[in-house]
Amino acid sequence: MSLRLAFFDLDKTLIADPSVDFAAKQWGFERQLRTLREQGDSGAIPDFQITEALARFYKGHAADELIAICETIPLSNGAKELVDALHERGYKTIILSAAFSPVVAFFSRKFGMDAHI
Numbered sequence: 001m002s003l004r005l006a007f008f009d010l011d012k013t014l015i016a017d018p019s020v021d022f023a024a025k026q027w028g029f030e031r032q033l034r035t036l037r038e039q040g041d042s043g044a045i046p047d048f049q050i051t052e053a054l055a056r057f058y059k060g061h062a063a064d065e066l067i068a069i070c071e072t073i074p075l076s077n078g079a080k081e082l083v084d085a086l087h088e089r090g091y092k093t094i095i096l097s098a099a100f101s102p103v104v105a106f107f108s109r110k111f112g113m114d115a116h117i
Helices: 019-027 030-042 047-058 063-070 079-088 101-111
Strands: 005-008 092-095
Touching (some): 019 030, 019 063
16 A cells, blocks of 8 residues: 655745734734745845744743734635545645744644654
8 A cells, every 4th residue: 555645835835925914913923924025035134043043032922822823824716625524535634834833823724634753
């Protein structure tokens, strides 16, 4: 028997927009997020510095606050149905994402994924 695997990114794949956009709107750091993205896109700062900066915006917020935000994030059209169809065909499904781990874990449970990284 062969192992069938299907890997998915989270942001802009399983969910229509990046999860950080929803946190930025809720917690009031949309302007700073735009600036960070512009700096990253221009090569002015490396990705890890963007992640470190974003982590500072998340600091001080309880996990249940983040989960409440996750509950408002719409799924991409057809994403849940695709994952369910793959499970019916014997695939193991995995989210492989650079999004913050509590967000990835939330959506892993919501989609019924077999694992997340």
